Amino acid sequence: MESKFSFFITLLVLQYLTVVCVSQDFDFFYFVQQWPGSYCDSDKNSCCYPTTGKPAADFGIHGLWPNYNDGSYPQNCDSSNPFDESKISDLISNMSTNWPTLACPSSSGETFWSHEWDKHGTCSESVFDQHGYFETALGLKQQTNLLQALQTAGINPGGRTQSLENIKDAIKQGTGHTPWIECNQDSSKNSQLYQVYLCVDNSGSNIIECPVFPKGGKCGSEIEFPPF
Template sequence: MKSKFSVLINLLVLQYLAVLCVSQDFDFFYLVQQWPGSYCDSDKSSCCYPTTGKPAADFGIHGLWPNYNDGSYPQNCDPDNPFNESEISDLLTSMKKNWPTLACPSSSGETFWSHEWDKHGTCSESVLDQHSYFETTLSLKQQTSLLQSLKSAGINPDGSFYSLEEIKDAIKQGTGYTPWIECNEDSSGNSQLYQVYLCVDTSGSNLIECPVFPKGGKCGSQIEFPTF
């Protein structure tokens, strides 16, 4: 009897550990937002406005990406749970405004959102189901208010140049957390403000200081904030 009881206890412990592992299968999120002016100014041939028209001159969501503390990340975690637009039908108006696609050819955004869910979102589904993943990301975008933070510091998207520290300090002042800034280059070789990374805890609820920053996308000494 004791032997069977011990086996049962062991099985229950293993089940608990399995659930615990599933709920802790990544360490944090990157919330990545993109300046559309820099996307389009880098290679105009690859910039197409959505079928709904030109997006607002504001940072748009690129994605919410699960990551590990060592700098690596999981991807394409559940091919059996593909993107289903009907699950976010109540979010579509906000998605088109805040998470627009600029890829060519022009589209409504479904392909972009599908890619983000399939590659990144499925790796967080132990915490966020499909609807929660997109709803949470939209909420985080509103919470961070990047453009307002920059404008409040006198950093405007009018083609002017700023230092990396000026940009980082403005965003930290506005959000409370240190961002990582990714730059690309315009056709003249100028470094421009392209993407802003902030880190979020595994619940998707709270901004945190980044355990590790990405590599690549380095910025020059002066960074252009192009118009859009």
């Protein structure tokens, strides 16, 4: 009887450990920032300023996304822990500035942030609670400062065509790591700088070289950096 009981307890422990391992089963994060001028000057997106007003002409956070080394990713991992704005009340002002929404209709940003937490943040619960997830992303934006890196290299928004390699080199010089650049198209079908991906280790602590780059949104060798 004792042997059967011990076996049962062992089985429960193994099941628990399996659940914990699964919840931690991602390899790295993509930290994604977008240029608002390209979001708004797109042949696909309609653009509405948030209810807090027009955002600054700076890169804004899109998200912090758990990913696997094979390029796939987990999503919508825990429906029992939905976004709760009260848990990040002290971050709202910072998020309105650095993580603004440009989707229509105009809103405060809560719908955008809720989507990012529910789809991506819940898959990182082994590392972060809600507050930690958003706080970490805000810290990464300050750490990377993409616009400053580009401007230091003499690359400024304004619609001029820029070399893709020069943009990559400027961001690598500024952050210490190789970015992935995603482009979209303006209404005239010109390729333009849209999103910048950097990779972060699975603790959310350190920027790393990306184990794998995304496959979509490829750019030409010359791209536009539109004003906002």
